[in-house]
Amino acid sequence: MNIARRIRAFRNEFPRLKGKVYFNHGASSILPTSVVKACIEGVRLGAEYSISLAARRKWLHLKDETRRMAADLIGASPEKIAFVASTSTALSLISLAIPWTRGDNVVTAVVENPATVVPWQNLRHLGVAVRYLPADRDDIIDLDALPGLVDKRTRLVALSLVQYSTGQRLDIGKVAEFCRPRGVLVSVDAVQAVGAVPVDVASLGANFLSCGAQKWLMGPRHVAFLYADGKSLSLVRSPIVTESNVQDIAAEEERPTTGIPRLRVNDGGLKFEAVPYRNFAGICGLRQALRNIRAVGEAVIHERLHDLTNELVDGLNALDGRVVSPRRGDAWSGIVSFAPNRVTAVDVAARLLKDNIFVSVRKGRLRISPHYYNTGAEVRKFLVALARAMSAPGR
Numbered sequence: 001m002n003i004a005r006r007i008r009a010f011r012n013e014f015p016r017l018k019g020k021v022y023f024n025h026g027a028s029s030i031l032p033t034s035v036v037k038a039c040i041e042g043v044r045l046g047a048e049y050s051i052s053l054a055a056r057r058k059w060l061h062l063k064d065e066t067r068r069m070a071a072d073l074i075g076a077s078p079e080k081i082a083f084v085a086s087t088s089t090a091l092s093l094i095s096l097a098i099p100w101t102r103g104d105n106v107v108t109a110v111v112e113n114p115a116t117v118v119p120w121q122n123l124r125h126l127g128v129a130v131r132y133l134p135a136d137r138d139d140i141i142d143l144d145a146l147p148g149l150v151d152k153r154t155r156l157v158a159l160s161l162v163q164y165s166t167g168q169r170l171d172i173g174k175v176a177e178f179c180r181p182r183g184v185l186v187s188v189d190a191v192q193a194v195g196a197v198p199v200d201v202a203s204l205g206a207n208f209l210s211c212g213a214q215k216w217l218m219g220p221r222h223v224a225f226l227y228a229d230g231k232s233l234s235l236v237r238s239p240i241v242t243e244s245n246v247q248d249i250a251a252e253e254e255r256p257t258t259g260i261p262r263l264r265v266n267d268g269g270l271k272f273e274a275v276p277y278r279n280f281a282g283i284c285g286l287r288q289a290l291r292n293i294r295a296v297g298e299a300v301i302h303e304r305l306h307d308l309t310n311e312l313v314d315g316l317n318a319l320d321g322r323v324v325s326p327r328r329g330d331a332w333s334g335i336v337s338f339a340p341n342r343v344t345a346v347d348v349a350a351r352l353l354k355d356n357i358f359v360s361v362r363k364g365r366l367r368i369s370p371h372y373y374n375t376g377a378e379v380r381k382f383l384v385a386l387a388r389a390m391s392a393p394g395r
Contacts, residue, residue: 003296006295006296010295013032016030020357021382021385022358024369025215025369025370025371026164026192028221029214029216029218031285032288034292035285035289036285038288039282042281042282043280045058045062065287066083067083069290074190074200075200076209080269082271083277084226084274085224086212086221087212088119090225090272091116091210093240094119094187094239095119096239097238097239100155101127102128104129104155105155107131108131108133110132110135111135112189113160115189116159120158128155131154132149133145133149138322138339141163143170146178154182155184155185157179159175159189160190160191162193162335163192165367166324166335167337168325168326168333169193169330169331173203177205180205185207186208187208188206191224194216195216195293207228207229208227216334217286219285219288220282220286220289223283233271237265238271239272240272241263244276245263245265245266246263247264308372308376309333309334309370312368313336316383319340320341321341322339324337334370335368336367337365337366338365338366347389348389349366351392355385357381357382
C-alpha cells in the first residue's frame with residue numbers, strides 16, 4: 001500500500017470525527033480505533049495476568065517490545081527508557097532524583113508549560129532557586145539570554161523542545177552544547193514534539209527527555225516514557241522504589257524472607273520506573289500508536305505536517321491577525337499560534353466549535369494544531385470558517 005492510500009486508510013480510524021475538523025492535537029488526540037482496540041486488549045490481558053503464565057509471558061514481551069519501539073523513535077537504547085504515568089510525572093521524578101545542594105539553581109523560561117516549571121519551584125524547601133529565560137511580546141523565548149543566567153551553581157536547564165503556546169521549536173542542541181562543558185544537565189519536555197517533528201536524543205544532546213503518548217503520538221492518556229542518558233543515570237538517585245527494590249525478594253517469591261528488607265536500586269532507566277510496571281491498557285495502546293507511526297514513516301509525517309501547516313500559515317497571513325509561531329528553518333512545529341486583531345480568541349474558538357471545528361486558546365491566541373492525517377481541504381474549510389468567525393458581530 002502506498003503512502004497516500006495508507007494515510008487515507010488511517011483517516012478511517014476516526015469515525016467520531018465525521019463532519020468535524022480536529023485541529024487540536026496540541027491538547028490531545030482523538031484515539032484511532034486501532035489504539036482503542038489495543039487498550040481493550042490490554043485490559044483483557046491484565047484480567048488474565050494473575051492466573052495465566054501465558055498472559056504473564058505475553059505481557060513481558062509486549063512491554064519489552066514497546067520499550068524498544070519508544071527508544072527507536074527517539075534514537076535511544078531501550079535500557080535508558082522508563083515508563084511513567086505522564087510527562088508531568090517524568091519531570092517530577094527527575095526533580096526528585098537529582099542530589100541537590102542548597103544554593104543550586106535551575107533555569108527554565110517565563111512562558112514554559114506549567115509542567116516544566118512547577119517541579120523546580122517545588123524544590124524551594126531544599127534551597128534551590130529557579131531562573132527564567134525572557135520572552136518577547138509574542139512569547140518567543142530568547143535563548144541568547146541563557147549565558148547570563150547560568151553560573152557555577154546551575155545544575156539543570158529545563159525547556160520544552162516545542163513550546164506549547166507558540167509552537168516555537170527551540171535549538172536544544174545549542175543549549176546542550178553550552179551546558180555540557182559547564183557540567184549543567186539539560187531536561188527536555190518533548191510531548192509537543194515527538195510524533196510531529198524530528199527528535200533524536202544524540203542530536204539534541206539532552207540528558208533527560210520526557211514524552212506523554214496522548215498528543216502527537218495519538219496514544220492513550222496516563223502513559224509516557226522518560227529517557228535518561230548515561231551521565232545522568234550515574235548521577236541521580238532512584239526517586240521511586242517498590243517491593244521489587246528489595247534484594248531478597250525474587251520476582252516470584254517462593255521462599256520466606258528474613259530480617260530487615262535491603263534496598264536494591266534498579267539499573268538504567270528502570271531507576272525511574274515503578275517496577276513492576278503494569279499499565280496494561282497504556283502499554284498496549286502506546287505500542288499500537290507507535291506501530292501506526294511506523295506504518296507511515298516519521299519522515300513522511302514530518303514532511304506532510306510541514307506542508308499542511310505552511311498552507312495554514314499562508315491562509316492565516318491573509319486574515320486580520322498575526323501568526324506568531326516561528327516558521328523558518330528548524331523552528332517550525334505542528335503548532336500554529338494566531339492572534340486575531342479585532343476579536344478575542346476565546347470568542348472565535350467558541351464560534352468555530354459551533355461549526356464542529358476544534359482548536360484551543362493559549363496565551364490569548366488561537367492554537368491550531370493539525371496532524372499529518374488532516375487534509376488540505378480541511379485547512380481550507382477551517383480558513384473559511386475562521387474568516388466568518390472573526391467577522392461575526394460581537395455578543
